[in-house]
Amino acid sequence: MLKKYAEVIINSESVALDRKFTYKVPEEMMDSITIGSKAMVPFGQGNKKIVAFVIGFTETIDFNPKLAKNIVSISSEPLFGEKELEIALFIKEKYLCRYIEALKLFTPPGTIKGSSNKVKKVISVNSSFNNSEDYEKYKDEIELIKKHNGQFTKTELNKNLNISIYKINKMIQKEILAVHDTVVTRYNDEEFKCYKKVELTVNQKRAVSQILYSNNKLFLIKGVTGSGKTEIYMNLVEDALREDKSTLFLVPEISLTPQMIERFKGRFGRNVAVFHSKLSEGERFDEWQRVKNGNVKLAIGARSAIFLPFQDLKYIIIDEEHEDTYKSEQSPKYNTRDVAEFKSRQYGCKVIYGTATPSIKTFYRSLKNEIKLIELNERVDGSAMPPISIVDMRQELKEGNRSIFSRKLYDAIKDRLERKQQSIIFLNRRGYSTFVSCRNCGYVFTCDSCDISMTYHKNGYLVCHYCGKTKEAPRICPKCGSRYVKFFGAGTEQIEQSIRKTFPSAKVLRMDVDTTRTKNSHEKIYNAFKNGEADILVGTQMISKGLDFPNVSLVGIVAADVTINLPDYTASEKGFQIITQVAGRAGRGKEKGEVILQTYEPEHSSIQFASSYDYEGFFKEEIKVRNLMGYPPFSDILEISIIGENDNIVQNASRDICKGIKEILKEYDKLEILGPSACGVRKIKDMYRWQIIIKGTTNDKINNDIKNYVYDIIKQEYNGVKVSLDVNPSNLL
């Protein structure tokens, strides 16, 4: 086709501009313009030049050709290719986002703004230099610099090799030294200790060859904690490398632990790209380029790494498959699993899901043979799974124990301290006390901006975990003036404090959002615990997965109830998963492991099944409930959130929208429309939140019809209100 006209998407967040625009391609550009070209185009009345992305070509247009404007210029290299465009369009349709949002997923970080390689001016000895008189004079410096040719800048030479700036300048003047630009690598180039290859167990070998030789494209490795899944992944990476092909290894953000990177870089060398949200834009740019240039054949990354520009993928591995973080919560609200499977269809690569506790949906798909199931039911060393004993905390209270620790957990911690073994104490709640209330009138201290109680932190402040607002902890109730202000519930801070008090000799570390804010803090805590500098690690879900410390023989779950009681249809699933995962941290070395689980609801099915490591039992029961209630995997969910500053207006808008949607969906009697109702947390950051939920067998067309309708009514009638749509959100809170 002649590239007479180009269809472009304007780089703008405005909903009104969310469509294709057509521009004329000047003749001199016809050869170089392609899909993915970044173009400058004149726009609007004033013909202001703005950035746009080329997504297609056409020979005819449906308006007066005289009105077609010319593209002004294009970038020398396209930012994305046809395959990437296909995925972007898939995401736009399925996850109801705008063109530009979907396209931006594929543009290298910062390139729209004009980021580029970082260069610095380094110095080396001029290759043509041969003046013996000068050589004698500067002999020492020349020899020194030669050893580090092209490595240092002027100031670095001065600092590292102790040569005066004056001398350096002089030598440059005399053309002994030459200055030139070099690209600075902004990725971590650290060398890691070799992570030795091991002989695979029979089960691991079987898993690897099933993946290698089967015609299936999708696999689920369901392997108990400590069954050696990582080693299987590494064998796949090697298999790809043998053919000079690439592997993408995805992990949840919080599992992107130093341990993981250490292992992969220790096995495969420095040429491993690492990609996650804590990197700076420059670092992300450089990693992106390394992949694009084919300089790395393996990337480890969190969700967004799925968009790295690999063209020769053989495997996409998704570790801890059950994790929520594979679903994006911001627009585009894509599900990484869907994108991976789309890529599999495009490139023919295999997708491997791995976890000890598959999500209900993925396991269900494996039973229907959409995904090939591979099971590993034993730990690598054949050791038993650490037994989980349940402690009923109601009974403890009855018998006069008011402490956070049951007697059993107390004894176990004490025992490990004596035997110089390590313990992990888990509580999925940070802070000191979960909420503060007045015993006299019942007043609960809540955040002014959010409909949520504030958490007491040890520094004497109340903190809102939704918006981060703080206020000084009160002594007197602001409502009734009483002095009986009491702190309820425990968080990780209090656990830490409590352990320090009860076991003064114990060395304790804490890992949660509050202790890992700075860049390398996570790594420091991890290393300290690994090196045996502490006896006890206290933490939230951050410590629940992936960690492999052989000296940990005790895991204490302080209050399992926290994880199973969220008002959401996935609560049981999440509860089961997290208990199993944390329990799996125990007994991974020579010592036998033990898990003590404290709860007020020992009869809860998640707790019962988890305590006997009975995934199948749990699944059977949960899938029944889902079927009965019509929840996924038996339906799809479209969640429409309506958000605004004024609760009344938000409610009114929600009702109107709901009415309209009922009208649109009236032929689809199998779809259930729930709401409008206030969200689980009704107000966050001063914004009121309502939701409408559509449940049933929806499809892209229905969803897009609803999207268009909703955006229209908002535009026309409810200017101050925002809506967002989410397809199969990971929870409905």
Ligand SMILES: Nc1ncnc2c1ncn2[C@@H]1O[C@H](COP(=O)(O)OP(=O)(O)OP(=O)(O)O)[C@@H](O)[C@H]1O
């Ligand atoms: N074939 C093997 N021989 C000896 N040791 C092995 C072998 N495979 C794995 N290991 C070791 O077993 C331990 C557990 O493996 P790994 O961390 O991969 O488990 P996992 O299945 O990923 O568990 P989790 O789900 O808890 O993360 C590691 O210390 C690993 O080095």
Ligand SMILES: [Zn+2]
């Ligand atoms: Zn708040």
